[in-house]
Amino acid sequence: MTVATPNLTTVPVPPSDSRERVKQFMQTLQDEICAGLEALDGGGQFREDSWERPEGGGGRSRVIREGNVFEQGGVNFSEVWGEKLPPSILAQYPEAAGHGYFATGTSMVLHPRNPYIPTVHLNYRYFEAGPVWWFGGGADLTPYYPFAEDAKHFHSSFKAACDRHYPQFYDVFKLWCDEYFFLKHRGETRGIGGIFFDYQDGRGDLYNKGPAPSGPAGQKAAEVGIVSDLNWEKLFAFAQDCGRTFLPAYSPIVERRKDTPWGDRERQFQLYRRGRYVEFNLVYDRGTIFGLQTNGRTESILMSLPPLVRWEYMYQPEAGSREQELYDVFLKPQDWVNWPTA
Amino acid sequence: MTVATPNLTTVPVPPSDSRERVKQFMQTLQDEICAGLEALDGGGQFREDSWERPEGGGGRSRVIREGNVFEQGGVNFSEVWGEKLPPSILAQYPEAAGHGYFATGTSMVLHPRNPYIPTVHLNYRYFEAGPVWWFGGGADLTPYYPFAEDAKHFHSSFKAACDRHYPQFYDVFKLWCDEYFFLKHRGETRGIGGIFFDYQDGRGDLYNKGPAPSGPAGQKAAEVGIVSDLNWEKLFAFAQDCGRTFLPAYSPIVERRKDTPWGDRERQFQLYRRGRYVEFNLVYDRGTIFGLQTNGRTESILMSLPPLVRWEYMYQPEAGSREQELYDVFLKPQDWVNWPTA
Numbered sequence: 001m002t003v004a005t006p007n008l009t010t011v012p013v014p015p016s017d018s019r020e021r022v023k024q025f026m027q028t029l030q031d032e033i034c035a036g037l038e039a040l041d042g043g044g045q046f047r048e049d050s051w052e053r054p055e056g057g058g059g060r061s062r063v064i065r066e067g068n069v070f071e072q073g074g075v076n077f078s079e080v081w082g083e084k085l086p087p088s089i090l091a092q093y094p095e096a097a098g099h100g101y102f103a104t105g106t107s108m109v110l111h112p113r114n115p116y117i118p119t120v121h122l123n124y125r126y127f128e129a130g131p132v133w134w135f136g137g138g139a140d141l142t143p144y145y146p147f148a149e150d151a152k153h154f155h156s157s158f159k160a161a162c163d164r165h166y167p168q169f170y171d172v173f174k175l176w177c178d179e180y181f182f183l184k185h186r187g188e189t190r191g192i193g194g195i196f197f198d199y200q201d202g203r204g205d206l207y208n209k210g211p212a213p214s215g216p217a218g219q220k221a222a223e224v225g226i227v228s229d230l231n232w233e234k235l236f237a238f239a240q241d242c243g244r245t246f247l248p249a250y251s252p253i254v255e256r257r258k259d260t261p262w263g264d265r266e267r268q269f270q271l272y273r274r275g276r277y278v279e280f281n282l283v284y285d286r287g288t289i290f291g292l293q294t295n296g297r298t299e300s301i302l303m304s305l306p307p308l309v310r311w312e313y314m315y316q317p318e319a320g321s322r323e324q325e326l327y328d329v330f331l332k333p334q335d336w337v338n339w340p341t342a
Numbered sequence: 343m344t345v346a347t348p349n350l351t352t353v354p355v356p357p358s359d360s361r362e363r364v365k366q367f368m369q370t371l372q373d374e375i376c377a378g379l380e381a382l383d384g385g386g387q388f389r390e391d392s393w394e395r396p397e398g399g400g401g402r403s404r405v406i407r408e409g410n411v412f413e414q415g416g417v418n419f420s421e422v423w424g425e426k427l428p429p430s431i432l433a434q435y436p437e438a439a440g441h442g443y444f445a446t447g448t449s450m451v452l453h454p455r456n457p458y459i460p461t462v463h464l465n466y467r468y469f470e471a472g473p474v475w476w477f478g479g480g481a482d483l484t485p486y487y488p489f490a491e492d493a494k495h496f497h498s499s500f501k502a503a504c505d506r507h508y509p510q511f512y513d514v515f516k517l518w519c520d521e522y523f524f525l526k527h528r529g530e531t532r533g534i535g536g537i538f539f540d541y542q543d544g545r546g547d548l549y550n551k552g553p554a555p556s557g558p559a560g561q562k563a564a565e566v567g568i569v570s571d572l573n574w575e576k577l578f579a580f581a582q583d584c585g586r587t588f589l590p591a592y593s594p595i596v597e598r599r600k601d602t603p604w605g606d607r608e609r610q611f612q613l614y615r616r617g618r619y620v621e622f623n624l625v626y627d628r629g630t631i632f633g634l635q636t637n638g639r640t641e642s643i644l645m646s647l648p649p650l651v652r653w654e655y656m657y658q659p660e661a662g663s664r665e666q667e668l669y670d671v672f673l674k675p676q677d678w679v680n681w682p683t684a
Contacts, residue, residue, distance in 0.1 A: 049656070063655050065655075072655075074655070184634070184635075185634040185635075185638075185640045185643075186640060271650075275647070278620060278624070278651075279624060279644075282620070282621060282624035282625050283624050283625075283631070283634060289625070292526070292527040292625060293526075293527075296527075298527045298528060299655055299656050301527075302621075302653065303655055305617070305653040306653065307652060307653060307654070308613075308650070308651070308652050309620075309650070309651045309652075309653075310649060310650050310651075311644065311647040311648065311649060311651075312649070313405050313407075313414075313416070313641055313645055314391070314641050
């Protein structure tokens with residue numbers, strides 16, 4: 001790939017069977033992840049609800065509950081279509097006006113029972129409307145207790161996936177993840193991040209339509225410049241590779257932590273920190289808010305919320321504790337790939 | 343009072359000591375409510391944190407925890423001032439441009455332990471900027487188990503307070519409450535409502551700047567017409583009366599329910615329904631979202647969130663159960679004042 005001057009009027013064209021191919025991949029990803037998680041759990045099984053959307057499309061929502069590892073987890077596939085474009089999309093892509101749209105994606109949130117196992121989120125999505133198309137997605141990890149080797153493994157896995165497609169993908173998408181999964185009212189990242197990308201439409205601006213062009217992710221993308229040969233096939237291959245990176249990025253962390261004994265102190269801290277997950281999803285997450293405001297399937301959208309959550313006024317971690325270390329080190333953006341571990 | 347044609351250019355003028363008088367009232371209201379709640383609880387005591395806002399002003403946050411009646415409750419007083427008006431207020435009142443602003447208020451949320459006692463919320467607030475001023479506020483009740491006599495008592499108390507000031511206040515403000523405390527994504531009211539009013543600036547439109555002029559509250563206000571002699575003193579007297587109506591509206595309900603035995607079934611349902619409170623406050627509540635987005639004191643804003651909350655995918659109440667009755671009757675707007683009770 002080469003870096004060239006921008007040519008914003010030329011949008012690469014998707015193949016004629018783009019919708020079907022991406023949909024098939026999103027369903028396969030859901031199947032592979034559910035099978036992998038059931039094996040990892042060694043007990044719990046996913047229950048599936050299929051649903052249809054009156055305006056067009058539908059989905060498969062799968063939930064695992066009270067497993068050996070997972071207190072609750074949800075993996076959703078959906079594909080929706082319609083004639084009336086949401087205003088938020090028209091604002092971003094005026095050239096989509098007058099076209100019907102198609103959107104498909106797979107998303108997942110897992111809430112393990114053992115507080116030493118991190119909560120994790122994944123989402124990959126694809127959108128089309130007339131001449132407009134893009135890929136978006138990512139995965140991010142939210143530990144309750146600080147283990148640098150877990151953070152390093154998760155990030156290194158996604159960096160390797162990114163590097164197979166373009167040498168600067170990880171640099172930009174890691175920073176975009178830190179920016180997106182940030183709780184402004186707490187001054188905390190949601191966790192140790194991962195990767196996040198959106199509006200990857202082949203025009204080659206890696207931070208395309210990002211909300212903070214002068215922030216670290218926007219600046220890094222500007223430094224990288226326009227990536228001139230990012231066509232549809234290349235971005236689809238990249239999204240698939242990221243999706244399939246989830247299990248090898250997360251499973252070893254579960255294996256490493258699942259037999260660590262824990263007690264009431266760790267449980268209470270986990271329940272408290274889960275409150276931040278609720279705050280992020282309901283206050284900031286664009287997918288959640290968009291879904292709730294546009295008549296999405298509420299039960300599927302809110303499957304991301306934890307099964308049990310605690311709030312405590314003025315909680316402060318004990319000085320010098322592991323909980324304090326989480327706040328001091330793991331709730332701030334860090335260069336996890338290069339973190340020194342024993 | 344009389345109903346006349348609107349004269350929107352004439353805004354009644356507040357007295358010169360308006361800010362001090364309202365602030366004093368808001369502090370007194372906090373004191374009276376906290377004293378009343380401690381007596382009602384018979385064990386728990388409020389702990390106070392005073393705080394200052396770097397940009398101007400501050401507050402007193404009071405929390406009761408692990409009481410006999412109240413699992414957690416918060417009563418906040420605040421007064422803030424500044425030079426830079428929030429854009430949302432400028433959009434509503436362009437004539438406030440260039441003036442410093444002052445805002446004061448008292449708010450409260452109580453989460454009782456016994457699932458037969460309803461959760462309750464109250465908020466009264468006052469705003470001034472140059473020639474612009476208004477009162478807003480209200481109180482609403484969120485039962486977990488359905489008792490029509492409780493709903494009727496709560497509404498009748500606030501109707502009596504309203505009626506002492508203007509015969510149609512209750513009709514409009516009851517409907518505005520049903521409209522405001524509504525979870526669109528669930529198709530449910532937050533509870534049985536109460537009263538809610540905003541932007542009462544003396545110009546006499548009881549649904550002034552309400553978001554749905556063609557909804558029931560807007561239509562009722564249009565029917566009532568412009569109330570021509572609502573000056574500052576009259577609205578302040580009304581706000582005070584509403585504030586002081588809270589204890590007699592709520593205390594008898596607590597007394598009636600606090601010794602009712604309950605078990606795990608009731609506790610689980612209470613924890614589940616508390617999730618709706620979180621969803622409302624984080625997704626819809628303007629005060630919460632505004633506070634979080636404008637650098638408010640996060641711990642005070644989120645004191646409204648319950649101490650323990652549960653989410654459950656696809657929960658359905660058992661047919662014919664008390665839980666089902668809550669959904670069927672109490673999570674829809676009802677004419678509680680005229681409800682037939684034994």
